[in-house]
Amino acid sequence: MVFLSGSTQPANDSLRFFAQKRGIGIGAAVAIRPLRKDSSYRTVLAREFNMLTPENVMKFKPIHPERDRYDFVAPDTLVDFAKRHDMQVRGHTLVWYQSEPDWLTANKWTREELMTILREHINTVVSHYRGQLVAWDMMNEAIADNASLRDTIWLKTIGQDYIELAFRWAHEADPKVRLFYNDYDSEGLGAKSDAIYALVKDLRQRDVPIHGVGLQMHVSINNPPNPEDVAANIKRLNDLGLEVQITEMDVRIGSGTENLEQRLAQQAAVYRNMMRVCLEAENCTAFVVWGLSDRHSWIPSHYNQPDLPLIFDKSFRPKPAYEALIEELQRM
Numbered sequence: 561m562v563f564l565s566g567s568t569q570p571a572n573d574s575l576r577f578f579a580q581k582r583g584i585g586i587g588a589a590v591a592i593r594p595l596r597k598d599s600s601y602r603t604v605l606a607r608e609f610n611m612l613t614p615e616n617v618m619k620f621k622p623i624h625p626e627r628d629r630y631d632f633v634a635p636d637t638l639v640d641f642a643k644r645h646d647m648q649v650r651g652h653t654l655v656w657y658q659s660e661p662d663w664l665t666a667n668k669w670t671r672e673e674l675m676t677i678l679r680e681h682i683n684t685v686v687s688h689y690r691g692q693l694v695a696w697d698m699m700n701e702a703i704a705d706n707a708s709l710r711d712t713i714w715l716k717t718i719g720q721d722y723i724e725l726a727f728r729w730a731h732e733a734d735p736k737v738r739l740f741y742n743d744y745d746s747e748g749l750g751a752k753s754d755a756i757y758a759l760v761k762d763l764r765q766r767d768v769p770i771h772g773v774g775l776q777m778h779v780s781i782n783n784p785p786n787p788e789d790v791a792a793n794i795k796r797l798n799d800l801g802l803e804v805q806i807t808e809m810d811v812r813i814g815s816g817t818e819n820l821e822q823r824l825a826q827q828a829a830v831y832r833n834m835m836r837v838c839l840e841a842e843n844c845t846a847f848v849v850w851g852l853s854d855r856h857s858w859i860p861s862h863y864n865q866p867d868l869p870l871i872f873d874k875s876f877r878p879k880p881a882y883e884a885l886i887e888e889l890q891r892m
């Protein structure tokens with residue numbers, strides 16, 4: 561395949577070419593280090609995708625490392641890259657319990673102090689990128705695995721209205737950017753996705769500015785989400801007037817008993833099925849994979865075993881999952 565680096569005309573056999581024809585965004589999570597250092601990474605990213613999500617550099621800790629200091633250098637680099645290659649950017653993420661800096665967690669704050677901190681954080685970051693992003697994962701993983709509100713510093717100190725306050729503050733800072741609630745293990749139907757549905761329904765009913773729900777889609781070939789359940793979940797969110805995006809897809813193949821070829825084929829089927837569900841839904845507007853190639857993925861270190869969860873291999877060659885997505889995008 562021929563890579564046309566820096567071209568604004570998408571190559572007519574690329575994912576972004578076909579996704580554009582179908583009217584959806586096709587995105588990848590981008591890590592700053594390979595973006596800076598690896599020209600193959602940059603080439604494949606610009607050729608194949610029309611959307612990107614910063615994998616880490618817009619999170620609270622890196623972007624707001626001290627109470628009175630923000631660091632926009634790395635995220636600005638990413639946004640510049642996107643502009644140069646005619647790609648949209650999804651901001652990720654403003655409120656997430658896993659990315660809180662020490663200055664925040666090591667102190668005891670009053671409710672008023674913590675509200676001021678959160679408001680300033682959201683206002684500063686969202687204003688910095690005003691008009692430049694299509695979406696923000698405003699609220700990340702605020703529902704716990706047992707389907708109750710996650711016990712975070714925000715919930716403990718501010719109370720459950722921290723969620724709606726955060727959406728309102730973000731909307732004030734950039735009234736045009738689409739604000740998402742984003743979570744994992746809640747793509748189909750079940751207690752957690754019901755809890756998210758109830759939360760966003762309540763927000764909508766009270767006119768809190770929320771525009772979409774992100775289905776992260778960190779899944780595995782062993783128990784992939786049932787496509788009908790995912791379709792039903794997306795549909796009920798549509799009935800609330802909400803957009804849906806698949807925001808962080810990767811598919812673990814583990815070590816299983818089948819040979820590698822078989823596992824890669826199963827992986828391709830999971831990607832294909834989820835793309836099909838998205839294309840068939842009225843309100844599914846983007847499909848984002850959580851990394852570019854198997855060379856850079858959070859999965860092996862997190863699960864402490866090798867894996868190949870993405871759509872390009874370690875040498876950036878397209879895998880069966882890539883071909884499945886291309887086929888699915890072309891199927892009318």
Ligand code: 9MR
Nearest residue numbers: 615616619658659700744776808857858
């Ligand atoms: O892929 C990300 C990894 O590089 C980071 O170390 C980790 C902690 O910041 O976050 C990973 O991305 C997460 C995303 O931001 C939110 N959903 C779950 C993702 C995987 O943990």
